[in-house]
Amino acid sequence: MSPSAQFELLAALGYAVLERTGPGSFRALGSAPRWLPKGPVTDAFPFLELFLLDAEEYWAYPGGRPRLSSDLWTQAADFGREMHFRAVAVAADRQLLLIERVDSRFDQAQAFVQYAHEAKLAEEKISKLSHELARATEAKSEFLARMSHEIRTPLNSLLGMAELLSETELNDEQREYVRIFRRAGDTLLNIINDILDFSKVEAGQIQMECIGFDVAQVVREAIDIIDVRARAKGLAVSFSIQPELPARWMGDPGRLRQILLNLLGNAVKFTEQGAIRVSVEKLHDELHFAVSDTGAGIAADRISTIFDSFTQADVSTTRKYGGTGLGLAISKRFVELMGGRIWAESAPGSGSTIHFTARLEADEGNAPEAAEDAPRPALDNLSLRILLADDSADNRFLIRGYLRGTACLIDEVENGAAAVERFQSGEYGLILMDAEMPVMDGYSAVRAIRACEIERGLPPTPVLALTAHAFQEARDRSLAAGCTDHLVKPIAKTALLEAIARHAGKPHAEAPIHVEVENWLKPVVPGYLEKRRGDVAALESALERRDFATIHTLGHQMAGSGAGYGFAGITAIGAALEESALASDPARIRRAISDLDRFLRNVVTG
Amino acid sequence: MLKKKICMVGQFGVGKTSLVRRFVDSIFDERYLSTIGVKIDRKDVCAGGTDLTLMLWDLAGEDDLAPLNMSHLRGASGYILVADGCRAATLSKARELQQRITKMLGPLPFVLVINKTDLRDHWEVQSADIQQYGWLTFETSAKEGTGVEEMFLALAARLTGDRAAIGKSAES
Numbered sequence: 001m002s003p004s005a006q007f008e009l010l011a012a013l014g015y016a017v018l019e020r021t022g023p024g025s026f027r028a029l030g031s032a033p034r035w036l037p038k039g040p041v042t043d044a045f046p047f048l049e050l051f052l053l054d055a056e057e058y059w060a061y062p063g064g065r066p067r068l069s070s071d072l073w074t075q076a077a078d079f080g081r082e083m084h085f086r087a088v089a090v091a092a093d094r095q096l097l098l099i100e101r102v103d104s105r106f107d108q109a110q111a112f113v114q115y116a117h118e119a120k121l122a123e124e125k126i127s128k129l130s131h132e133l134a135r136a137t138e139a140k141s142e143f144l145a146r147m148s149h150e151i152r153t154p155l156n157s158l159l160g161m162a163e164l165l166s167e168t169e170l171n172d173e174q175r176e177y178v179r180i181f182r183r184a185g186d187t188l189l190n191i192i193n194d195i196l197d198f199s200k201v202e203a204g205q206i207q208m209e210c211i212g213f214d215v216a217q218v219v220r221e222a223i224d225i226i227d228v229r230a231r232a233k234g235l236a237v238s239f240s241i242q243p244e245l246p247a248r249w250m251g252d253p254g255r256l257r258q259i260l261l262n263l264l265g266n267a268v269k270f271t272e273q274g275a276i277r278v279s280v281e282k283l284h285d286e287l288h289f290a291v292s293d294t295g296a297g298i299a300a301d302r303i304s305t306i307f308d309s310f311t312q313a314d315v316s317t318t319r320k321y322g323g324t325g326l327g328l329a330i331s332k333r334f335v336e337l338m339g340g341r342i343w344a345e346s347a348p349g350s351g352s353t354i355h356f357t358a359r360l361e362a363d364e365g366n367a368p369e370a371a372e373d374a375p376r377p378a379l380d381n382l383s384l385r386i387l388l389a390d391d392s393a394d395n396r397f398l399i400r401g402y403l404r405g406t407a408c409l410i411d412e413v414e415n416g417a418a419a420v421e422r423f424q425s426g427e428y429g430l431i432l433m434d435a436e437m438p439v440m441d442g443y444s445a446v447r448a449i450r451a452c453e454i455e456r457g458l459p460p461t462p463v464l465a466l467t468a469h470a471f472q473e474a475r476d477r478s479l480a481a482g483c484t485d486h487l488v489k490p491i492a493k494t495a496l497l498e499a500i501a502r503h504a505g506k507p508h509a510e511a512p513i514h515v516e517v518e519n520w521l522k523p524v525v526p527g528y529l530e531k532r533r534g535d536v537a538a539l540e541s542a543l544e545r546r547d548f549a550t551i552h553t554l555g556h557q558m559a560g561s562g563a564g565y566g567f568a569g570i571t572a573i574g575a576a577l578e579e580s581a582l583a584s585d586p587a588r589i590r591r592a593i594s595d596l597d598r599f600l601r602n603v604v605t606g
Numbered sequence: 607m608l609k610k611k612i613c614m615v616g617q618f619g620v621g622k623t624s625l626v627r628r629f630v631d632s633i634f635d636e637r638y639l640s641t642i643g644v645k646i647d648r649k650d651v652c653a654g655g656t657d658l659t660l661m662l663w664d665l666a667g668e669d670d671l672a673p674l675n676m677s678h679l680r681g682a683s684g685y686i687l688v689a690d691g692c693r694a695a696t697l698s699k700a701r702e703l704q705q706r707i708t709k710m711l712g713p714l715p716f717v718l719v720i721n722k723t724d725l726r727d728h729w730e731v732q733s734a735d736i737q738q739y740g741w742l743t744f745e746t747s748a749k750e751g752t753g754v755e756e757m758f759l760a761l762a763a764r765l766t767g768d769r770a771a772i773g774k775s776a777e778s
Contacts, residue, residue, distance in 0.1 A: 046646055046648070046661055047646055049681065050677070050680060053680070054677075071643040071675060071678070072644075073644045073645070073646060074642070074643065074644070074645040074646070075646055076647060080631075084642075106642055109642050110639070110642050113640045113642060113669075113671070113672075114638070114639065114640040116669065117619055117638075117640050117669060118638070121619055121638075124693060124695075128730075
């Protein structure tokens with residue numbers, strides 16, 4: 001093919017072929033494509049001003065390179081269109097400049113890059129949204145905690161005063177008013193608790209406990225609570241449990257009781273006559289609970305939605321029976337956290353049965369019978385001097401009212417600083433401490449009191465935090481500050497008196513724990529227990545350093561060795577330590593250390 | 607007529623092409639189209655009494671796959687650093703590019719542009735972040751046209767040495 005034929009071919013393929021005639025000077029070879037304007041190429045294609053600098057160098061010193069290519073460039077064309085080009089300098093017999101239309105290659109390159117850019121932008125957007133969501137969830141939790149605190153504080157006074165009022169001399173009419181008053185307050189408290197529970201579940205903040213408990217006892221406790229309401233409607237509540245079922249299981253008895261209370265509460269609410277039955281049996285490797293009633297029943301098309309939040313089987317239900325519609329949604333989440341499922345069987349008019357299962361393991365350890373059988377210390381016999389720190393005069397008045405008639409003497413202060421000062425000058429058997437107070441808050445006050453005790457070599461005084469903060473974090477914060485226990489307002493009189501008696505009378509309340517040790521082990525048991533006493537100090541110091549690895553190792557050793565020596569209690573505590581160390585949960589670790597300490601102080605081998 | 611080459615530089619997706627399009631053609635297109643290589647436009651302006659042609663070199667945005675081709679900046683009289691107000695990382699990228707360009711070409715006149723004022727509710731870039739550099743800065747919306755012309759003219763005025771025009775544009 002002749003050179004001119006070759007240039008014609010290149011032109012037909014969309015190339016403009018130019019020959020360099022001098023620096024910055026070119027002439028077209030073959031027929032020039034229509035898109036190549038007349039005149040200097042750099043006027044038509046400003047991009048070439050830059051490329052030609054490199055091309056001139058290349059033509060002067062090709063260095064064996066067959067060609068030099070430019071980057072792609074884009075220029076506006078008529079009617080808002082765009083043209084895409086690339087230039088190639090060639091050094092052969094002649095010095096050539098090829099300008100190539102690369103529209104289709106450009107489209108491919110752009111599709112590829114655009115895909116990468118859009119993916120990256122989407123990723124950035126998702127990450128931003130997820131941060132915003134996390135911030136919003138945090139703000140919601142904070143708002144709920146604050147709201148819960150604000151509602152609980154006055155509710156504490158209302159419910160407490162109603163309780164005290166009911167203990168005074170009242171005529172029948174007044175008694176009825178107070179009864180309604182108290183019931184309404186209890187309902188309000190239940191609603192607040194439901195909403196809090198639900199929001200905690202939603203935020204994934206609920207952690208199931210794993211402790212040994214008696215399943216029949218939990219069911220009976222739930223029935224006891226509901227029984228008054230059932231009997232008032234003339235409903236009988238019965239309970240059956242599979243006879244060969246192990247009595248003790250590992251799990252979260254509090255949450256289990258809550259689920260049962262929810263289901264039993266609904267059964268009583270929606271049943272006008274007949275009976276309610278609770279049954280527990282083992283189904284495959286799960287515990288299966290069923291709560292049946294002879295009530296209104298649920299229509300088939302509603303059965304699938306009753307476990308959704310804010311849903312009741314019928315909107316008119318809310319008007320007739322009240323409630324937030326959250327009970328079953330919360331129960332469903334709790335059941336799921338226990339590895340089980342929940343479902344309903346019903347037909348309108350023939351009652352309903354709500355079934356749920358829980359994947360629990362039987363508790364092989366020793367039942368803490370001795371401790372449970374120990375007589376509860378009665379506050380009546382306890383002559384106790386109590387220091388009460390609370391900035392609310394209403395709350396102080398209420399606590400004073402609760403303790404009237406006991407042998408307790410109360411000194412009252414309005415803030416943490418005054419509490420520390422009083423503590424230093426007086427002898428107190430117990431301290432009740434509000435969290436949020438002016439001047440000095442309760443947490444700082446407890447820390448100061450603990451420091452003072454250590455300095456003087458005094459044994460720790462029981463300090464009960466008494467706050468309207470209901471979240472687990474508030475409890476952790478109290479215990480971390482050095483409080484002995486955390487009580488949540490509103491608190492019923494009996495609950496407060498029981499807590500005071502439990503903690504103030506502790507040395508007397510602790511009954512010996514009898515453990516039978518096999519004869520051949522008897523010589524080594526004292527050494528084993530002594531080593532565990534050493535572990536208490538090691539654990540406390542590891543906890544202070546937040547050295548979870550050491551806590552895990554010590555827990556693991558205890559879990560592995562305890563039962564072998566006959567101390568199932570030590571194995572259980574060791575397992576709890578292991579788990580809570582893995583979860584880096586200081587509050588649970590602290591509880592486990594205190595359980596271990598108590599066990600070691602009270603264990604008696606035979 | 608005097609010709610001045612101005613380069614648009616910044617992270618991909620900040621709106622470099624849209625700013626040029628708004629300035630040259632008074633058009634905004636919602637579609638995002640990645641620039642490949644270089645896109646060249648021209649616009650005649652009058653800055654501080656001087657007529658000049660701005661040759662606008664819109665350089666492909668830098669991304670993880672391809673760094674900015676610095677050789678395209680040769681011969682530029684100034685440049686426009688573009689960041690997206692909704693993406694804080696694009697401002698750091700602008701800062702980094704400014705350092706690289708200064709290292710290669712010496713101190714060239716430039717302006718910083720924080721684009722997308724129409725999405726101000728979603729901005730991550732705070733005015734304190736912008737002010738810390740002490741650069742001549744414009745907040746623009748290629749979509750709504752806000753601040754776009756002022757920004758280009760301010761840089762043009764800088765190139766012609768008209769201090770009064772720079773100040774006037776910056777105030778607006």
